[in-house]
Structures are given as structure tokens and as C-alpha cells.
Amino acid sequence: xxxxxxxxxxxxxxxxxxxxxxxxxxxxxxxxxxxxxxxxxxxxxxxxxxxxxxxxxxxxxxxxxxxxxxxxxxxxxxxxxxxxxxxxxxxxxxxxxxxxxxxxxxxxxxxxxxxxxxxxxxxxxxxxxxxxxxx
Amino acid sequence: xxxxxxxxxxxxxxxxxxxxxxxxxxxxxxxxxxxxxxxxxxxxxxxxxxxxxxxxxxxxxxxxxxxxxxxxxxxxxxxxxxxxxxxxxxxxxxxxxxxxxxxxxxxxxxxxxxxxxxx
Numbered sequence: 446x447x448x449x450x451x452x453x454x455x456x457x458x459x460x461x462x463x464x465x466x467x468x469x470x471x472x473x474x475x476x477x478x479x480x481x482x483x484x485x486x487x488x489x490x491x492x493x494x495x496x497x498x499x500x501x502x503x504x505x506x507x508x509x510x511x512x513x514x515x516x517x518x519x520x521x522x523x524x525x526x527x528x529x530x531x532x533x534x535x536x537x538x539x540x541x542x543x544x545x546x547x548x549x550x551x552x553x554x555x556x557x558x559x560x561x562x563x564x565x566x567x568x569x570x571x572x573x574x575x576x577x578x579x580x
Numbered sequence: 581x582x583x584x585x586x587x588x589x590x591x592x593x594x595x596x597x598x599x600x601x602x603x604x605x606x607x608x609x610x611x612x613x614x615x616x617x618x619x620x621x622x623x624x625x626x627x628x629x630x631x632x633x634x635x636x637x638x639x640x641x642x643x644x645x646x647x648x649x650x651x652x653x654x655x656x657x658x659x660x661x662x663x664x665x666x667x668x669x670x671x672x673x674x675x676x677x678x679x680x681x682x683x684x685x686x687x688x689x690x691x692x693x694x695x696x697x698x699x
Contacts, residue, residue, distance in 0.1 A: 459651070463612060463661050464635065470613045471631070494630035506639040 460503045468493055597637050599680070602665060602673040605647065609664040611654070612638060638663060646672055 471489040476482050490496070604610065604618045615638075616631045641647045646669035654660045665673070 459661070460635075460639075462659070464632070466611075466658060466660055467613045467616075467631065467635075492631055494632035496632065499632035499635050502636040503639045506636060506643055 456507050457504055460500055460507070464493075464496055464500055464503075468496065595676075597633065598641060599673065599676045601634070601637060601641065601663075602646065602669055602676070605663055605665045606670065606673055609662050611660040611662050613660075615663070641669065644668075 468489050471492060472485045475485040475488050480488060493499075600619050600623075601615060604615050604622075610618065612634055616634055638647065638649075642649055642663070645666060647663045648666050649661050649663050651659055652662050
């Protein structure tokens with residue numbers, strides 16, 4: 446957006462410069478044609494018309510597009526920011542879910558190992574019982 | 581257009597001014613002040629519009645791609661914005677000129693000598 450703003454600023458200065466040059470040349474020509482310098486400036490302005498209005502009209506023609514571009518740029522930035530935040534949040538959620546799933550799996554494996562261990566002990570005890578000589 | 585107190589319709593001024601700008605620039609590229617002087621000279625001072633109105637027309641035409649513009653130094657060593665007609669501008673000028681010929685021909689026939697009415 447700031448680049449569009451800079452361009453707009455540069456253009457505004459250029460419009461002012463262009464109009465100022467016109468007025469200066471008009472004034473000089475009037476003096477060259479014999480008009481007293483004191484009157485030439487006012488005469489040049491009268492012949493040119495309202496400088497401020499002309500400058501604003503030109504700026505409106507130039508910046509209509511620049512303003513639209515700036516707005517589009519802003520809208521695009523917001524949309525992309527939202528999309529990026531969404532992606533990050535989704536990735537974080539997935540990572541957390543994976544972590545929980547892993548913990549669950551470890552816990553399940555531990556339970557299975559404990560069950561296996563107790564079964565083994567049970568088996569050993571049964572074997573010992575069977576090997577003991579009858580009373 | 582010569583009299584300030586009876587201005588012609590704005591669309592007429594605008595359209596006519598743009599064609600005159602295209603015509604002037606089709607001969608040679610120029611900055612705004614030179615365009616104003618050339619139009620004034622060619623029309624024998626009849627078409628002395630407020631010169632400021634030239635610039636919105638130039639900016640509109642530049643935006644439409646009918647003119648290109650470039651800042652350069654003039655012979656007197658000043659920085660000025662020079663305008664030039666693009667291909668698109670030349671096409672518009674040709675269209676406008678043929679339209680103008682048809683229009684002025686039609687107006688001439690209507691306003692010309694009254695034809696003798698057959699009895």
C-alpha cells in the first residue's frame with residue numbers, strides 16, 4: 446500500500462509542477478508581448494482558470510485507479526493473513542492431535558506389555574506348580 | 581466556445597477539445613503549453629477555451645492509452661511533460677475525423693442554400 450501511496454504522491458507533485466510550468470510560460474509570453482509584469486501574473490491566472498480545481502480534477506483521474514489498487518492490495522493482504530493464520534492453527538491442531546495419539550499408543554503398548562508380563566508370570570507359576578512333586 | 585457567457589454543452593467542448601489535441605499531437609509531440617498555443621493559433625484565436633481544461637483532457641486521454649507522456653528537458657532547459665499520440669490515439673483520431681466529416685457534411689446540406697421546391 447505504501448508503494449501505491451508513494452506513486453500517488455509523486456504524481457500529485459508532477460501535476461502541480463506541470464500546471465505551474467504552464468502558468469509561468471503564459472506569464473512570460475504576456476510580458477514578452479508587452480504586458481506590464483505586475484499585471485501578467487493575474488492575467489495568466491485568468492486565462493488558465495482555477496488552478497486548484499484543475500489540479501484536483503487531474504488527481505482524481507490519476508488516483509481513481511491507484512486508490513482502487515491500494516484497496517485491492519489491502520483486501521488481498523487481509524485475506525492472505527487470515528488464510529496463513531488458519532493454516533498455522535490447523536497445523537498446530539494436527540501436531541497436537543498426533544502427539545496425543547502417540548501418547549495413547551505408548552500407553553496402550555505399556556498396558557499390552559504389562560498384560561504380557563503378567564501372563565508370563567502366570568505361566569511360570571503354573572509350570573512351577575506342575576513340576577512340583579506330588580505330595 | 582469563444583464567448584464565456586454562452587458556453588456550449590460540456591460534452592461538445594470535451595469531445596472537440598480531445599480531437600483537437602489528437603490532431604495537434606499527430607503532427608509533433610508537445611507539452612501542454614505548446615498544445616494550447618497551437619490550438620489557439622490554428623483556430624485564429626476563436627477557440628480560446630480556459631487553458632486549464634486542457635489538462636484534465638490530457639490526463640483522461642493518457643489514462644485511456646491514447647497518449648503517452650514523458651518528462652524531458654525543453655530547449656530552454658526546463659523540465660516539461662511531453663505528450664505523444666499512441667497507435668490507439670491515431671485510431672481514435674481517424675474515427676473522429678471521419679465522423680466529423682459526415683456530421684459537417686450533413687449540417688452543411690441542412691443549413692446550405694434552400695433547394696428549389698418542385699411544383
